[in-house]
Amino acid sequence: MIDIQSVSKSFVTRDADPVHALNDVSLEIYDNEFFTLLGPSGCGKTTLLRLIAGFEAPSSGAIRIAGSDVAALPPQKRSVNTVFQSYALFPHMSVAENVAFGLEMQNAPKSLIDERVREALEMVRLEGFAARRPAQLSGGQQQRVAVARALAPKPSVLLLDEPLSALDLKLRKGMQSELKRLQRETGITFVLVTHDQEEALAMSDRIAVMRSGDVLQVGTPRDIYDNPQDRFVADFIGESNLLPGAALGRDPAKTIIVRPEHIVVSPVADGAKGHARGAVSAITFLGSDTLYEVVLEEGAKLHSRSRGGAALATGDRVVVDWARAVERELAN
């Protein structure tokens, strides 16, 4: 659906060197998938989204949408609609007029516009709000109008720029599943930009993890969680222990990555062998889980998260253990 080939983007600033927002990024986004660009702020994810929408032109490289090169096309000529972070609803128009705008601009017949507006508002569950002004709606409702407005013209791709960041936690969770449902119902390719890794894991078919203008890894949420190919990815997606090989008596040129939930901590007295020994330095009770911080004898620190767990106290000498299959080894 979207083919991004060696795209670079730099912004010329007046007093400093040009800022390289994207370095030679190549990606393929498939038909009918929920794709997420995930990374911390300043990683280039929003720039990439704006390049797909057509608000910016790439410095080099090509972007193809449905097979045709869109480099020369302005946003109004691309079958791509955007849900903006700030929603960008037209304040002087009613909800229905906002949703109808894209269709009107395509010169759709009045009957079709009415039908699509009704459909779109139904889809986001705002049937009774057609006559309201955006200012009369709550943040969550405005967000759904923005989604309805972008979906009404039935674009081939829907771009979502941190659409949930302005909502409170509870609303955010609700909208996550709502967006997922909309993607499945409409069959439109969704491209989401977010810095929230939980959001990305919960919603996406595939994720591209980005950092400082580079795509570090592309894969399904499970693939990225289980097989991080990079220290940054391992650390950014969920929590990870990044242990120097030396601390475990292995190759010092390697880093061992283990998720906290995979680490079992048991008292030395139990006689388990394990990968290393240490002492419990802190215990955090998290309700269903307990988090143990263990300082290994060789100096490294790790976290273990366990359900219920053994009755350990701070200062207890412990053995840490995990199945070799769950650990990942990366070159330093």
Add this chain to the structure above:
Amino acid sequence: MGPNRTYLLIAPAMLVIGIFMVLPLFLAVAYSFMTANPYGGVTAPATFDAYLQFLYQRDFDDSLVFSPSYALIILRSIYLAIATTGICLVLGLPVAWYIVCQTPERRRVLLFAVTLPFWINTLIRTYCWILILRDEGLANGALRHAGIISDPLPLLYNDGSILLGLVYTFLPFMVLPIYSTLERIDPRLIEAAHDLYASRAAVFRRIVWPLARPGALAGATLVFAPALGSFLAPDLLGGGKKLLIGSLIQMQFTSSRNWPFGAALSTVVTVVVLTVFVIRSRKAQEERR
């Protein structure tokens, strides 16, 4: 502090407004119903003569004869004020838009440039236009030099030069309020409109103009009211051949010594401006709904 005492706090402001704004207005209205004193000022008895003068002339035998000359002056003044407002709007909107699209530093410079004429006395600036427009002036000189014309064009002392002077004087009052509304438009709205297949023309028609309209209305009021009463540009650039209402009022208090008629004219101008203002604010209220 009780509610009675708060009146004391606004009393000085009310006093200033009362003495310097409300009282003169009532005085003007009162004078307009008096008889003219040939040595200036007004005397008894009270009469409607000043208002009758708009449409009738008192003949030697004291009979009233219809004479539209003053009414025509008023209509011409209103027409020129409306034309000034229209031209200022057409010129001011793109200028304001251009300034909004610049970087913040350039905006500051350009806004300063818009207000720059205020630093020079209006009289001097208007005289400069005479130097530019007269037969031996800069404009005709340049055209003759370029070989486009052989005889000077009559650029000065006509409705065109009056209009030019009025537009030149009042354009900043249109640019600034429009700029302040355009500046508040979220650029994402324009991106969103483009994203939803709107052409540049459609973006202007459907997004920019509706959001800029309050500023344009404010600007129109700020231009129309002073343009209607202005006498500097009409006198200097119109050559005083055809009177406008501003000059006419000024004359009544000076050379003509007909204060009641001058006061009546002022009252009429005030009523016209107030009517426009009321219509405008009604419209603005409707739009907000």
